[in-house]
Amino acid sequence: MRMGDRNQVRLLWGAAALVAVVVVFTLIYKGSTGLQWILSGLTVGSIYALVAMGFSVIYSSTRVINFAQGEFTMLGGMMMFTLCTRGGLPLWLGFLLTVGIVTLLGAGFERAAIHPLKDQSVITVIIVTIGLAIFIRALAKWIWGTDPVKVASFTGDKPLRFFGASIVPQSLWVFGLTLIAVVLVFAFFNRTLLGKGMRAAADNPDAASLVGVSASTSSLVAWSIAAAVGAAAGAVIAPINFAAYDAGAMLGLKGFSAAVLGGLGSAPGAVVGGLMLGVLEMITAGFAPSGYKDAVAFLILILVLLIRPQGLLGKPADVKV
């Protein structure tokens, strides 16, 4: 075990222990009210985690930070609205079509806007993703208008009681999707040849192309997966947070924070970062005047970055000469 690994594990335990102390304190001090905050935090945190995972997938394969990731999530919600609320399709079919359509869109955007820049620097591509986000948002405004829209909950709105706290059934769908997504993404990048090759392609494109994974393929697959995860997230959270053409900006910001907190490029890190951010936000909103919620969440982010710039689960960047 290298020195860096041991430090990393120690820091991770430290952070987890800190959050655990906060959670236990909240539960003892506030009882079922505290549990309510934590359940809300886990729901909000899962939403952040799903968006964060999209950032991680593209980053770990191409080193690009895709600022249009929140827009995929927005598109997922709006597609569900069009197909199910307007079009009357059953939810499961609407969900599958939504993920399919947005995945194709993601692949299309990659071929149209990102692929032609294959010889440009990473920073150029990142700036193009900002432009892409603005483009998608304007398109969505043109298609769907400016009013937020409603998508029906998958399994009704009757809240489930749980030790004096309550949770809407849709939250369980969000938890479930988060779990499935993180397992699939993690398995893809660590157990399949294509996934491993894509991670290699990010570090050394020429060597990776020798084993059959070109940087071009890698980028296309990564964007498709990120779009699929984003769309699935958008479809599942739409009944909770109301889909709207401009929802992507906020989701992108919080999701990016979660991704950085967990360590960019790690799918489990994205989940840890998202859940931590969500839970701490909601506990802060409960204890402190609620206006400080975002301030505290971002303060934690800044502290983590100062102590550990690569995030909680990220690997330190090796500089080889």
Next chain:
Amino acid sequence: MAQKILRWKLPIALFCVLVAATLGSMGCGTQKVDTSKSVYKIGAVLSLSGPAAPLGQPEQNSLKMLESQLNAGAGVNGHKVQFIIEDDQSDPAKATAAITLLINQEGVSAMIGSSSTGATLAMVPVAQSTQTTLVCCAAGTAITKPVNKYIFRTPPTDSMAIDKVLGYLTGTLKATKIAILHDANAYGVGGATELAAKAPTKGITVTANESYGTTDTDMTPQLTKIQATPAQALVVWGTNPGPATIAKNMQQLAMKIPFIGSNGIANKTFITLAGSAANGVAFPGGNMLIPSSITAGTPWRNAVDKFTTDYTTAYGKAPDTFAAHGWDAGTILTTAMKTAGTSKAQIQTAVQATKGLVGIDGIYNYSATNHDGLTSADLIMIKIVNGAWTQIK
């Protein structure tokens, strides 16, 4: 050959058009716009995109409808009327740029706008320095307090809505303890601050005053804090979708205290978003939302009925209060130009002298010390019952 045909066909075609135009204008006499007269230009800066777009879009719809209705008749004293509409993208800086452009380059004689308080306040200095009358569609109290000679307003103010809510709390609900949950934006903070300041004068104690972010998706922590206080009612000050999330979260937590919203949820979107959780929610809104709340046969009721029919025909959906703000702003200015003239000074004097003008939001009365036009009597309390609006008497 083709050239030859063109040589004699073109003059004949032109001649036909000329004859048709002359006959057309003769037939209807004074009921038509006289195209030889100059066009009266009125500028409008509205939020057609950005967060305030749901306000600016219906305002624009109304102005376009008013323009075509006026020009289908005699215009303003035979002059064609043109509303030149600019988008401020819900951005105060762009609103300043847009009003400057309209006044200096388009040479408009009066101004309308903007949709939100922030953008309107950014336009005030330009209107004042160019001595141009500005009729705004925003509800923030600060716009007309203190009174500025050139700035007028169409919607009921936030203060009027707050007075209406306080009257409902003390009169109908007999509440003595309330909690406030407001959006952290300018609209929410302004409303909550004024509400918290006025409540004690009505014998009401504020047990909790909490806020949420405009894009937040879960307000249960704030609600559990409110649950722990003896509040008998919750007043939510914000615009969609926040209040809809709060209504759903209250249902989730099985909170039974009444939900009183602001005039920011006086639209069908709130009912669509909150679904069954919207039932029982009460809020202050304009009479025009429930036309039957206005005495039948009065000029106001007739105006509202005609406006609702025309708007629904033109745009496929019923008008909301924002559509009414836009229509009234246009009507106030064109009426002033009809009676007084089109110099900037004449318009200012005529608008300020407006008395008993029948609008859609209400009956407008301006004076040198009152540029608000309406009073809290022009608002009603509305309750959502089975997904539909009913007036609370």
